[in-house]
Amino acid sequence: MIKGTSNLKKTWKLLVVAGAGLILSACGNLKNSSLANNATTTSSTRTKTYQTTNTGKNGYTVLLKNGRYVTSPISGLTATNNDNSVDGRELERGLVQISKNVYSPNNYVFQEGQYLDRSTVIDWLMRKSKTNPNGLNPVLGTKKNYHPYYLEEILEQDYLTGSGSNYKIGGISIGLAMNSVDYYQKVKDGPQYQQSISRATQKAQGMAMAEKIIANLRKKKALKNIPITVGLFSKTSKDSLVGGSYFAYGTAGANSSKIAKWESMSVKWQVLPTIGGAKAVNSNDASGFNSFKTAIQNYFPNISGVIGNLRYENGKLVQENISITTQFYGYEQIQSFTRLVQSTAKKYLPSDTAVEIKIGSVDDVQALVAKEAADSDYQVHIYGGE
Structure with a gap:
């Protein structure tokens, strides 16, 4: 059964454009995430106005229409109800990267996908059958030979070129979210079973699906002569604490419906502190996190938890996300603690890595401390305050 969710994705209670800025710049860049501070009117006519808004260093400029962020009609569609809460952001962020x-950010602007419609994507996500010959997921099979849902979600991102009143599509990126585990029931209301899907199977299925999707897109006049990039994303299990990652991507050149070469990617997530005897990917990163954690807990003992999610690409730490759960609500406490977190992060956490630190209670986000990889200083925002 296809599940549809709202197109408006609320991330830490930021406006949708600001949220897009966080994803497009690959880090929570507070100083560049405000539409009001960065919007620039580039052209206008009687019927429409184009605007662009910057998203920080090395990020894409976002194209707005009539002053509004344009959302994709296929946003939130998934093949099953077994989706987790941590894959979505990484699916989008990874495809931007x-x-x-x-598509160089110096030459292209970003817009959420506008060429795939809901009806087409719903058909693709459903199982193939006599009534749905376009289904990309296989027929159900039997109780003894169950065929899993391989494809869970499809993401489209458009990259445009131009200026003034003339913008045209210059390239498209498609993200295919492939299940690593499929959950199913043999009988209605019966026990839930699960079937693991190997990386080799994910890759083979994803590559075959990519060709079918590209061939479909080529039927559209505007898309005949542009490059189309496809990324294969491995979703994690529904109880995972960290998001999945892309493991391969390739580009079909103009006029081609085939990807001649697929590039492999090595992305790994790790949760700190490690549990169950798991070994840290990098002992120095783990030591720095533990020192940071100890320092803030010694100063403010009424902290419920400090958890770090670290992302490594080709063995190098490129992003460190830390969630701190507090048990205090007074403004002065939050302000004092946030300043402590800022100074402690600068002392113990990597200086050449993008870092996001979210501070909040169980019910609400109270503050955000963040920096990009190239920045030496952290930006701070206290909700309801600074």
Whole structure:
């Protein structure tokens, strides 16, 4: 059953454009995330106005229409109800990073996908059958030979070129979210079973699906002569604490419906502190996190938890996300603690890595401390205050 969710994705209670800025710049860049501070009117006519808004260093400029952020009609569609809460952001962020290898932020502007419609994507996500010959997921099979849902979600991102009143599509990126585990029931209301899907199977299925999707897109006049990039994303299990990651991508050149070469990617997430005897990917990173954690807990003992999610690409730490759960609500307490977190992060956490630190209670986000990889100083925002 296809599940549809709202197109408006609320991330830490920021406006949708600001949220897009966080994703497009690959880090929570507070100083550049405000539409009001960065919007620039580039052209206008009687019927429409184009605007662009910057999203920080090395990020894409976002194209607005009539002053509004344009959302994708297929946003939130998934093949099953077994989706987790941590894959979505990484699915989007990772595809933006892949796109930078093909569509330079210096030459292209970003817009959420507008060429795939809901009806088409719903058909693709459903199982193939006599009534749905376009289904990309296989027929159900039997109780003894169950065929899993391989494809869970499809993401489209558009990259445009131009200026003034003339913008045209210059390239498209498609993200295919492939299940690593499929959950199913043999009988209605019966026990839930699960089937693991190997990386080799994910890759083979994803590559075959990519060709079918590209061939479909080529039927559209505007898309016949542009490059189309496809990334293959491995979703994590529904109880995972960290998001999945892309493991391969490729680009079909103009006029082609085939990807001649697929590039492999090595992305790994780790949760700190490690549990169950797991070994840290990098002992220095783990030591720095533990020192940071100890320092803030010694100063403010009424902290419920400090958890770090670290992302490594080709063995190098490129992003460190830390969530701190507090048990205090007074403004002065939050302000004092946030300043402590800022100074402690600068002392113990990597200086050449993008870092996001979210401070909040169980019910609400109270403050955000963040920096990009190239920055030496952290930006701070206290909700309801600074």
